[in-house]
Each structure stands twice: as structure tokens, then as C-alpha cells.
Amino acid sequence: MPITAQGHARVKIHPAGPFGLDHKVAAPLKLRLALRYRPSILRTRHRSASKTAPTLEEVAGMTRTITVSALAAVMMTGSAWATDGDPAAGEQNFRQCQACHMVGPDAANRVGPQLNGIVGRQMAGVEDFNYGPANAALGEDGSVWTEETLFEYLADPRAFVGGATRMTTRYPDEQFRWDVIAYLSQFNADGERTE
Numbered sequence: 001m002p003i004t005a006q007g008h009a010r011v012k013i014h015p016a017g018p019f020g021l022d023h024k025v026a027a028p029l030k031l032r033l034a035l036r037y038r039p040s041i042l043r044t045r046h047r048s049a050s051k052t053a054p055t056l057e058e059v060a061g062m063t064r065t066i067t068v069s070a071l072a073a074v075m076m077t078g079s080a081w082a083t084d085g086d087p088a089a090g091e092q093n094f095r096q097c098q099a100c101h102m103v104g105p106d107a108a109n110r111v112g113p114q115l116n117g118i119v120g121r122q123m124a125g126v127e128d129f130n131y132g133p134a135n136a137a138l139g140e141d142g143s144v145w146t147e148e149t150l151f152e153y154l155a156d157p158r159a160f161v162g163g164a165t166r167m168t169t170r171y172p173d174e175q176f177r178w179d180v181i182a183y184l185s186q187f188n189a190d191g192e193r194t195e
């Protein structure tokens with residue numbers, strides 16, 4: 001678990017972790033941990049002001065504390081953190097996608113492919129959509145979109161596909177992305193809204 005110079009702790013929870021939690025808990029958890037532990041990390045620094053960086057023992061200690069507390073926090077709050085995107089906000093965000101994408105029972109391909117059932121759908125998996133080569137290559141090994149890969153993709157589609165793509169828009173705001181993904185995840189492959 002790397003601890004950066006600023007004292008941010010990065011915690012990664014395995015997607016199908018020991019408590020069967022959705023990987024989405026990782027993001028709010030990271031945030032909460034950063035908020036909760038930054039002050040104590042700062043205090044540690046203050047006490048050992050002569051040092052430029054925490055010692056290995058201090059880092060190991062912090063890491064242990066954070067790991068144990070993270071697991072305890074997950075166990076206590078469970079499903080309360082299992083979702084961090086707001087579908088209603090995401091519906092508003094989706095307006096920015098609508099110039100190119102449709103979702104819902106009547107969704108058709110536009111500039112971009114229709115997005116029904118996108119969470120769990122094979123990458124570049126709409127048969128009658130003419131993907132660019134870089135996008136098409138993503139799905140060749142049968143990879144499917146997950147909330148996490150969509151989150152990465154939307155931040156910078158070009159970087160994600162590793163080549164030219166006709167989706168040139170980028171969505172740097174993390175909450176914007178989680179919200180739009182939460183909205184899209186409500187639609188099944190037939191475009192029915194399931195939640």
C-alpha cells in the first residue's frame with residue numbers, strides 16, 4: 001500500500017473481496033480514509049519534525065492501522081457504501097452524452113453506439129456499430145465493461161483505448177463519472193430500466 005509524500009493512503013479492495021462487496025466501495029473508502037487519517041499522519045510528522053519523512057516502522061504502523069480500520073469500517077457499514085454514484089444526477093449528466101449516445105427501449109446507434117446494458121456488455125460489442133480499430137480491439141478478447149473500466153475510460157477515452165478514437169470528449173470530474181455510470185447501470189440489454 002503506497003503512502004505518498006502528502007500522506008494520502010491508497011487502499012485497494014479486491015473487487016470480489018472477502019466480504020463480497022462491490023468494488024465501488026474502494027473510492028469512497030479511499031476518500032474517507034484520506035480524510036480520517038490525514039490529521040493523524042500530520043501529527044506524526046509534527047512530532048518527528050526533525051525527520052523529512054516517516055520512518056519505515058512508522059509507515060508500516062500506519063499501513064497496518066489503515067488496513068485494519070478499513071476492513072472494520074467496511075464490515076460495520078456494509079451496503080451503505082456499496083453505491084457511490086447518484087443515478088438521478090447521472091441522468092442529468094447523460095445529457096452531455098446524448099448528442100452521440102442513446103439509452104433506453106428505443107435506443108439506436110447515433111454518432112456513438114447505443115449504451116443499453118453497458119455495464120457487463122462486451123467492449124465494442126454492438127454488432128451493427130462501426131467501431132474504430134482501437135475501440136474494436138478492446139473487445140477482441142471478450143473483455144466486458146465494468147463500472148471501474150467505464151470510470152477510467154470516460155476520464156480519457158483516447159488514453160484508455162491507446163489510439164485514435166472518435167469519442168474525443170473527456171470527463172475529468174470523478175463524481176460526474178460515478179453518477180453517469182450509476183444511471184447507465186440501471187438499463188439492461190433491452191433498454192429496460194431495472195431500478
Ligand code: HEC
Pocket residue numbers: 093094096097098099100101111112113115118122123124125126130131132133135136150154164165166167168169171180
Ligand atoms: C461527440 C460524441 C460523443 C460524446 C459526447 C460521447 N461519446 Fe461515447 N462514444 C462516441 C463514439 C463515436 C464512440 C465509439 C468510438 C470509436 O469506436 O472510435 C463512443 C464510445 C463509447 C463507449 C464504448 C461503447 C462500447 O460499446 O464499447 C462508451 C461506454 C461511451 N462512449 C460512453 C459515453 C458516455 C457515458 C458519454 C457521456 C458522459 C459519452 N460517451 C459521450 C461518441 C461520443
